[in-house]
Every structure is written in structure tokens, then in C-alpha cells.
Amino acid sequence: MKRGENKRKYVVLAADLKRNTFSDDSVKSGTTYYYRVEAHLFNGDTVVSKPVKIQMKKRQNDFTLETDSTSLDLQVGESKSVEIIAKFTDGTTRDVSTKTKWKVEDESIVSITNEKIEAMNAGKTRIISFYNQKEILLEVSVGTDESGAAIEKPKMIPCKRSNILHISFRY
Incomplete structure (x- = not known):
């Protein structure tokens, strides 16, 4: 898997992939990327895909x-x-x-x-x-x-005869 920010220059993101999916977690919002897949066949041939253009949208939470x-x-x-x-x-x-x-x-x-x-x-x-x-x-x-x-925050403590305001303090 290769990626570039233009169609001429690509960098390898991953090699020897065993699956047919890939996640790119290094993209930036608002940036246009071009991706290509390069497959190396058992007979020694190399197949290169056409570039796929992806425009990353600017996200609201950036x-x-x-x-x-x-x-x-x-x-x-x-x-x-x-x-x-x-x-x-x-x-x-x-x-x-x-x-x-x-x-x-x-x-x-x-x-x-x-x-x-x-x-x-x-x-x-x-x-x-x-x-x-x-x-x-x-x-x-x-x-x-x-x-x-x-x-500290005063607390009212119910009592049989009347309410008592309990005040705690430190010094």
C-alpha cells in the first residue's frame, strides 16, 4: 500500500499485507491523498493499481x-x-x-x-x-x-426539642 499527496510521489505505508483491507490512521482532515496498491505475484510480475483520490473532509471537532x-x-x-x-x-x-x-x-x-x-x-x-x-x-x-x-459547610441536625446548626471547623 502506497500513499502520496500528489500523483507523482508515493511512500510505502505497508508491505506484505496478508488481508485485502488496510486502515490509514495517519491522515489529516482537509488533505487530499492518492493511494495505490502494488501486488507482487508468485511468478515475479508486479501489478500496480490506478491511483485512487481521497479528499479528507474537515471535521467539526478539529x-x-x-x-x-x-x-x-x-x-x-x-x-x-x-x-x-x-x-x-x-x-x-x-x-x-x-x-x-x-x-x-x-x-x-x-x-x-x-x-x-x-x-x-x-x-x-x-x-x-x-x-x-x-x-x-x-x-x-x-x-x-x-x-x-x-x-466547613454547615449542616442542620434534627433534634427532639429544636433544630441545631452543626458547624465543623479546622484550625
Whole structure:
């Protein structure tokens, strides 16, 4: 199997194929290729096919995801909006923040709603943003205020006489 980007110059992609199929996993979208099959017969003759022209289409998902920062440092109680940009191979960009799916590895540290990350407890976690079979990873570090003390998310604990607000803290 030979391939070229014009009809005159070909490079060998595979030799001694045992099957009548071949997959080329090194093609680029938007590129025109010419393929030829060269068969060497048992009697020593060589048969060469006519070139077959294949135009690889530009795919919609030829892009990378970008953000202003892949690492965030937040304080407990702080929140920050995140913008995810799709940068396409033709140079165009598109804000895909509202179309992105999110996964937070440790939901006790941060939550994300409507592209806004809220720091709930001190620690480190990762957030993965998914869009059109691509992903980008954000490292998030949540710290405490200057004194090193942090109040964790308050919880209501039912009690027979009244509700009690249970507040956990670290120092």
C-alpha cells in the first residue's frame, strides 16, 4: 500500500499485507491523498493499481479546548466563573462554556453550577470539562483564610426539642 499527496510521489505505508483491507490512521482532515496498491505475484510480475483520490473532509471537532488557567487557587467560600473556549484548526474560536459537561472528582471540596466553581472545603481536586468528545482538566486548590481556620459547610441536625446548626471547623 502506497500513499502520496500528489500523483507523482508515493511512500510505502505497508508491505506484505496478508488481508485485502488496510486502515490509514495517519491522515489529516482537509488533505487530499492518492493511494495505490502494488501486488507482487508468485511468478515475479508486479501489478500496480490506478491511483485512487481521497479528499479528507474537515471535521467539526478539529479543535482544542482552552481556558484562561488550568489551575485555580480559591479560598473556602469563594467562587469563580470558568470560560471554556474551543479553538478550531482554521483559527476561529467559540465560547462553549454553556455547552460543556462537568465532572468534579471530589464534590466535598468544590461544586460547579452554570460554569461557576464554588469552593466549599479546603483541599485539592480536579474538574474535567467535556465538550464534543474533547476534554480539558482543571486543577483546583482550595485553601483557608490567612489564619488557617476554615468553617466547613454547615449542616442542620434534627433534634427532639429544636433544630441545631452543626458547624465543623479546622484550625
